[in-house]
Structure formats: structure tokens, C-alpha cells
Amino acid sequence: MIHRLRHLSFETKLNLGIIAIITAMALALLPFVASITKEALLEEHRKRGLELASSLAARAIDPLLALDFLRLRDLITETREVAYIFIQDRAGRIVVHSFGPDFPLELASANQASLQNPLKVQPIDNGLERLDDIAALVRVHDEPLGTVRLGISRASVSLTLNRLLSTLMTIFLLGLVGASAAATIFARTITVRLDQLQARAEALRLRHVTSPFPPPPPVLPQDQHDEFSALESAFTSMAEELDARMEELLEAQRRLAEQTRLLTTVLDANPDRICLRDTRMIYHAANEAFCQAVGISKTALPNKTDFDLFPEDEAERRHLEGRDVLSSGQRMERHEKEDTPHGPRWFHVIQIPVRGENGQIRGLLRMDRDITAMKDYERQLIQAQKIESLGKLAGGVAHEINTPLGIILGITQLLLDDVAPDSPMADDLRTIERHTQACRKIVADLLEFSHASTSEKVEMCFNNSVMEAITLVRHTFSLDQVTIATDLDDSFPIIYGDPEELKQVWVNLLTNARDALPEGGLIAVRTTLLRDAGAVRLEVADTGIGIDAATITKIFDPFFTTKPVGQGTGLGLSVSYSIIEKHKGHIQAQSPVPKDFPWPLPIDPDRYGPGTIFTVTIPLDHASLEENHGPHPRP
Secondary structure (H helix, E strand, O other), X not given: OHHHHHOOOHHHHHHHHHHHHXXXXXXXXXXXXXXXXXXXXXXXXXXXXXXXHHHHHHHOHHHHHHOOHHHHHHHHHOOOOOOEEEEEEOOOOEEEEOOOOOOOHHHHOOOOOOOOOOEEEEEEEOOOOEEEEEEEEEEEOOEEEEEEEEEEEOHHHHHHHHHHHHHHHHHXXXXXXXXXXXXXXXXXXXXXHHHHHHHHHHHHHHHOOOOOOOOOOOOOOOOOOOHHHHHHHHHHHHHHHHXXXXXXXXXXXXHHHHHHHHHHHHHHHOOXXXXXXXXXXXXXXXXXXXXXXXXXXXXXXXXOOHHHHOOHHHHHHHHHHHHHHHHHOOOEEEEEEEEEOOEEEEEEEEEEEEEOOOOOEEEEEEEEEEOHHHHHHHHHHHHHHHHHHHHHHHHHHHHHHHHHHHHHHHHHHXXXXXXXXXXXXXXXXXXXXXXXXXXXXXXXXXXXXXXXXXXXXXXXXXXXXXXXXXHHHHHHHHHOOEEEEEEOOOOOOEEEEOHHHHHHHHHHHHHXXXXXXXXXXXXXXEEEEEOOOOEEEEEEEEOOOOOOHHHHOOOOOOOOOOOOOOOOOOOHHHHHHHHHHHOOOEEEEEOOOOOOOOOOOOOOOOOOOOOOEEEEEEEOOHHHHHHHOOOOOOO
């Protein structure tokens, strides 16, 4: 039976289901409704009997008092719609009744009324039908005179109930027919839509099939062949196809997310400023370097324009340049200079139109590469070429000038021997000698700078070399109120170097420190043996006026000086740098002096300036340092 039902159509199943539901509801509700209706009718029947008995009891008072049996007979004769009626006196004797010649004596005592219960109903079954026997007490001022007894048949109630049930059954049958018709229409509407839904599901399943042979239609279960089964099979196949496509999409999404993270990491690690704008010049994305440069987070950048990120003039320039690239469709490259809080910076700007699959321009990619260091290297290279040419020229000139200077100096010294020491001519000759010596010093520096001179390196005590230079200048410095305090390492480190050249470096450093103390001050000289690094370090610190950030980067350049004309050649620190570089060492300057620098003598920070510290590091074994690290570059 169940197997046959599974092969029926949905419309038939729906009709049978509605008929079964309505029938089950009718079978369940009709007995309940009949029972409630029957009780209601019986209750109404009893109420009507009680009212009739009460009325008869009230009308029987006078005839009973007068013992007027004729009026009592008329009273029971005119009463209708009862099965029987009789009146009893106070002693319970039958006064009148409606039974004819045979009165059922057992009926007289079947129901008795009392003062406590003047109206009493008692069901009675006479073998033919069920009756409601009603006893109504006849009384005057609570004195019983007798009892009116009447019986009401339930046959009318049953007849009324049967008519009502027949009416309900008719309504049920009519409703069943109407519901079947409505179910047929409803099922037909649903089946039409189900067929359409199935067709759409099948079309959706076949839409993205890449195989030249479409997949076979879904196979229905052997025990199910209705519209829902077909729709279920179609949706099952579609769900499988969607699952497969969803897995492919999720895998593609994972790959895309991984590539996006990789690209984002690469872009954020790139120091270039990279940004992407659309054809409306609205920013869509940028790397971390660009966001840091404009002072905005990556999440807040989208939908911003140049006018939201830059000053008006720069925003207008960027906007017009981007528009030109978008309109021309050509790549644009140029160098631009940007003033920043850290000084001027140079950038190599590249703007490239971004095209879609159809070749249409979809946006603009801009990359700003910081080439400040490259510009500095270019400037340094040009300067180095100039210095190299100047060094060659200086070397040749120095050799040519050295001979006449030697002759002038020799003749001057001979003349000094021939004149009186206190004569004016002697003063003039000493002036000539002093300036000739200064010229020879300049020529010697030029020869050193041009590497025209030669030096000889030997094993030497680093501290002794430093102390020799200090001894040379200590007295002269003391005349200018400059104190030299030393803190030398007790290890007496031995290095391999040229004593005279290094002494010249120490004197140059001390002289520069003295020049930074126009009103006197303290110069600290400290040496340290760096055992782990295999090197020795010299620190020369002063409490002078210090060096500003722009100047400190140029102090080792040849001929650069901050002294007035005639008071410096600008070659002292440059020659010192060259000497330390020949010793495979490193020299650097820092201003102001670090706060944690250990001064040998106490100083008053409020009295002295920020100061400058020169640090020289020379390897103990310069050959190994040269092999492993190479010479230090000129700052």
C-alpha cells in the first residue's frame, strides 16, 4: 500500500491527504460535538420541565386547599408535552393522574420533593425510553399541601440531536468536496511551479559545464517518482555542482588571499613610495612607505584625493601630472626635489597608466624612489674627480714651489746671521722666515693630500705617540686658557704605524679642539684598548661651541673650513682623514658630546658649550682588518 502511494503524483497525494485529514478530524470531532450538544439539549429540556412543574405547583394550591378535584383534573388535562402527570396530597395519596385506569404504584415513591429540595429531578427508565421525573412541592407559607409529579420524555431531545448530526455530516461532506477541489487547484499550482523550479535548477546545473558532453540527468530513487522527488534529485545534483564550484572558488580565494598577503608584504617592505589611483584621481591603495610619508593609515587612505593629503600647490601639481599621464597613456619619469624636516630629499618619480584586459586605462600607478644617497654619491664622485685632479695638480705645484721656497728660506736664514738681531731688518727677515715656513707647511700638506710623499710604518706605542703630541701643544694651549686632561689606557697598546704622520693627526685634532674654545675650556684625551675588536681607540673631546649638523658632514672635505680667510687652509682634517685611512682605521666626529662621556676632570655644563668629540679607531693588526673588512669609506 505504501509502495503504491509513493508512485502517485503530488496532486493525488495532496487530495488524499486532505480527505484523510478532514475525515479524521470529523471522526474525532463529531462524537465530541454530539456529546456536548446532547448535554446542552438535555439541560435545556430539564429547565423547561422545571419551569412547567413550578407553574403547575403554583396553580394547584387553590384546588388542593378547596379539594376541588375537577379543577385539578382540568389542570393536568390542559398540560401538554409531558409523558405523564399526577398530583399527590400531603399524605402522598394520588389525587389525580393522567395514566387512565392503571396507575403504576411504584412510580409514586420514585421521586419525592421536600422543603429542603422543593424541585427534584430523577431520571427514570420505564423499559421503553428514558424519562426525567420532576417532583414540585405544593406549599403555602412553608406548609406542604402536596406534590405535582410529571415526566418529560427525552425522545424529542434525541430527535433534535439526530437532526443536528445529520446537518453536521452534510456540512462535512460538502466541505470535503470543496476542500478536495481547492486541494486540486492548489496542488496543480504548486506542481506547475515545481516543474518550473526543477527546470531552472537543471539549467543552472548545466550552465557552467565545461565538458563538451553534458552530464546525465539526475536519477530518481526507485521508490519515489513524484514532483518533489524529481525536484529533490535536481537540487541534489545542483548542490553537488555548487559544492564543487564552491570548493574551487574557496581554493582560488585562498590562493588570491595568499598572493595578496605576499604582495602586500613585498610592497610594505619596499622603501619606495607606491600608490594606486583610479581615473578620477582617487586613491585606492598604497604601501606603508607612502602612508608614513603623508601621515595617514592604510585603512583611512581609500577615497582620498591629492587635495586631502598634500598642500594645495603640491596637490594641484600632482593632480595635473597624473591627468597628463592618463590622457597621453605614456609612462612618465622625472627627478624632483622635496623639502622635508630632515633636509632636502631627491626622488625618482615614475608614473605608469594601469590598463585592463581590453587595453583601456583603469588607473594610475606612481612610484617615488628616494635617490638622495645616489645624488650624494654622484656629487661625491664629481667632487672626488675634482679632488683627484686637484691632488695631481697640487702634487706637481708643490714640487715646483718647494725648491724656490727652500732657496728663499736659506737666503733669509743667511741674512739673519749677517744682521744685528735687534735691527728692523732682522724683524723683517724673521717675518719672511715665518711666512716661508708656513708656505712650506702648506706645500707639505698638499704633498700629503696628493699622496706624493712617502711614509714608513713601524711598531710604535700608541700612548707615547699621543703624549708626544700633547707635550708639543700643552704650553701654547695653556696661554689661551685651554687645559688638556688625559685618561690613557694602562695597557700601553702597540700598533703598526707611522709615528710622524699619526703625531700630525693628533696635533690637528688638538688644534681644532683649541680653535673651538675661543674663551678657554677643557680638552679631554682618552685612549682605550678594544681587545675584542683588536683595535685601539682615541677620543678627543672639547667643551667648545660645537658643530652644527649641516657642517659636521663636510669637515673632512678638502679645503672646507669655517675659519676666516687667512686662518686656515681646510686641509688639516682632510689630511688627517687620509692618514687614518692609510692606517686602515676610521675617524668620525660627533656634536654635541654624549652626556655619558667620562670627562677626566669635572666640568660645569652651564659654563661650557655642547662641544665636539673626535673618535679615531686604528687596528692593532691592520693587515687582517684590511683583508676582512677593507678600508672605511670617507663620510
